[in-house]
Amino acid sequence: MSLTEGILCSKSHEYLLEKDGKYIIGLTDYAIEQLGDIVFLELPDIGAEFVKGEVFATIESVKAASEIYMPISGKIVDINEAVVDNPEILNESPYEKGWLVKVESETAHIDSIDLLEYEDYKEEIA
Amino acid sequence: MTKKTFLHDEQVKLGARMIEFAGWMMPVSYSSIIDEHTTVRENVGLFDVSHMGEVYVYGNDSLAFLNKLVPQEISKLITSKAVYCQLLNKQGGIIDDLIIYKIEDEKYLLIVNASRIDEDLNWMVRNSLGFDVKIDNQSHNYSLLALQGPRALDLMDKMGLKKENQPEFFSIKRAEIFNINLFVSRTGYTGEDGFEILVKNEFSELLWNYIIEAGKEFNLKPIGLGARDTLRLEAALHLYGNDMDEITTPIEAGLAWSVSKDKTADYNGKEVIKKQLENGGEKKLVALKMLERAIPRHEYEIFYNNKKVGIISSGGVSPVLNENIALGYVKNIKEICLGSIVQVKIREKLYKAEIVKKPFVQKKNKETQK
Numbered sequence: 041m042s043l044t045e046g047i048l049c050s051k052s053h054e055y056l057l058e059k060d061g062k063y064i065i066g067l068t069d070y071a072i073e074q075l076g077d078i079v080f081l082e083l084p085d086i087g088a089e090f091v092k093g094e095v096f097a098t099i100e101s102v103k104a105a106s107e108i109y110m111p112i113s114g115k116i117v118d119i120n121e122a123v124v125d126n127p128e129i130l131n132e133s134p135y136e137k138g139w140l141v142k143v144e145s146e147t148a149h150i151d152s153i154d155l156l157e158y159e160d161y162k163e164e165i166a
Numbered sequence: 167m168t169k170k171t172f173l174h175d176e177q178v179k180l181g182a183r184m185i186e187f188a189g190w191m192m193p194v195s196y197s198s199i200i201d202e203h204t205t206v207r208e209n210v211g212l213f214d215v216s217h218m219g220e221v222y223v224y225g226n227d228s229l230a231f232l233n234k235l236v237p238q239e240i241s242k243l244i245t246s247k248a249v250y251c252q253l254l255n256k257q258g259g260i261i262d263d264l265i266i267y268k269i270e271d272e273k274y275l276l277i278v279n280a281s282r283i284d285e286d287l288n289w290m291v292r293n294s295l296g297f298d299v300k301i302d303n304q305s306h307n308y309s310l311l312a313l314q315g316p317r318a319l320d321l322m323d324k325m326g327l328k329k330e331n332q333p334e335f336f337s338i339k340r341a342e343i344f345n346i347n348l349f350v351s352r353t354g355y356t357g358e359d360g361f362e363i364l365v366k367n368e369f370s371e372l373l374w375n376y377i378i379e380a381g382k383e384f385n386l387k388p389i390g391l392g393a394r395d396t397l398r399l400e401a402a403l404h405l406y407g408n409d410m411d412e413i414t415t416p417i418e419a420g421l422a423w424s425v426s427k428d429k430t431a432d433y434n435g436k437e438v439i440k441k442q443l444e445n446g447g448e449k450k451l452v453a454l455k456m457l458e459r460a461i462p463r464h465e466y467e468i469f470y471n472n473k474k475v476g477i478i479s480s481g482g483v484s485p486v487l488n489e490n491i492a493l494g495y496v497k498n499i500k501e502i503c504l505g506s507i508v509q510v511k512i513r514e515k516l517y518k519a520e521i522v523k524k525p526f527v528q529k530k531n532k533e534t535q536k
Contacts, residue, residue, distance in 0.1 A: 076392070077200045079483050080461050082513075098513060100461050102199040102483050103392055 043135040049161035050111045066139040075101040078127040083119045092151045114145030171216035172370045188281040190217040193390040202393035203485045210315035211389035217280035224273040225299035239426035248336045258435030259412040267338045309370030314360035317384045357401025402524035409479040417442035420451035454492045457518040462492035462510045469509040
């Protein structure tokens with residue numbers, strides 16, 4: 041199975057993957073490549089709630105700081121502490137080890153209407 | 167229109183990611199900024215810095231003319247030597263920072279920032295009234311390559327400019343490499359030993375490819391502007407537009423070491439500089455090391471005892487120290503000094519930082535300009 045199978049992507053380069061009733065959010069390989077060496081990541085607290093489009097995290101590469109937006113509305117139920125400690129994991133494995141947060145969402149099916157399947161996303165950004 | 171250097175296509179072939187900088191398409195990175203940074207600190211890196219400006223000043227009054235423009239004593243500069251200077255306005259503010267090379271009597275070469283060429287030329291022309299001097303902008307005819315890192319000298323030796331013939335620190339000489347006539351100077355913007363090579367545009371591609379080939383056994387890599395920025399920040403070298411501008415004097419910018427204290431000739435801004443040499447200016451440049459995990463960036467605010475006292479001028483990651491570092495300006499008060507703890511506001515939160523000594527990273531075989 042391809043790493044990007046079943047994922048949905050936003051035009052601001054977040055990906056969304058449904059698993060066991062929760063939603064995994066991360067950054068696409070394209071975003072990671074554009075950022076370059078990632079050196080710092082700030083994630084929200086567990087329990088925090090965000091609406092779609094809101095900034096929920098900040099990522100910094102050597103070059104600059106960038107904001108990460110919620111692709112859907114929801115409540116943070118888990119964060120990836122390992123990538124906070126070692127942000128370079130993102131450069132190595134954006135889809136497996138490099139996920140950012142897990143979210144519970146009531147409205148994901150509506151919120152994700154404007155998200156793109158990976159192949160379409162690649163085409164869109166190319 | 168965005169300009170391209172004569173090495174543009176060669177760099178794209180090597181995988182460079184190009185961005186616009188100061189009106190030029192320039193490589194920001196080839197592999198990764200950290201990898202390129204480490205290459206320059208440990209081996210040797212090759213930079214295309216052809217966007218920089220080259221201006222010749224010659225004529226009977228060239229020395230007197232230059233002496234009016236900068237706070238450095240140019241009459242002490244001997245042939246083949248170079249000096250780091252600032253072009254000052256009447257208020258002592260920095261129009262640009264530059265290196266002046268004495269090529270021969272009554273002939274000087276000025277290497278200036280790409281973003282400031284027009285301002286520099288305007289200012290020089292305005293100041294040239296009454297001087298028998300010719301200001302000759304040759305930027306469009308020259309490419310500039312920088313070869314930087316601890317193995318640069320060995321590589322240069324291998325390329326035919328033997329160590330005993332290499333220019334000394336802050337010197338320049340004419341040389342021939344691979345049958346190409348060029349100028350080689352022992353200067354740079356990385357905090358490492360190395361050279362800058364000035365070559366006519368028509369030979370730059372040939373030279374670039376020769377160096378890439380000859381550099382293989384020295385683990386040479388091409389380096390982009392991203393690593394150029396992290397390297398110069400670790401060395402606490404200023405970037406015009408970030409750490410210097412027209413309302414900042416060299417004294418405020420922490421460049422008093424470069425100013426000739428006993429210069430008798432008049433120069434633009436002399437009154438202000440003389441006064442500030444004694445008491446300092448309104449603000450002062452400080453070096454900061456973050457004590458908490460957060461990255462300071464250009465224009466973030468600096469606080470002391472919960473009051474805003476200044477602003478970050480350049481900040482980022484130090485790949486060598488694996489710490490977050492910055493240069494910034496604070497009010498010139500004596501409470502803020504080496505060892506003081508200040509705070510930097512990053513995304514609405516305050517993070518502790520310590521005022522530390524410059525540079526952040528020291529060259530292994532330290533040489534000074536004097």
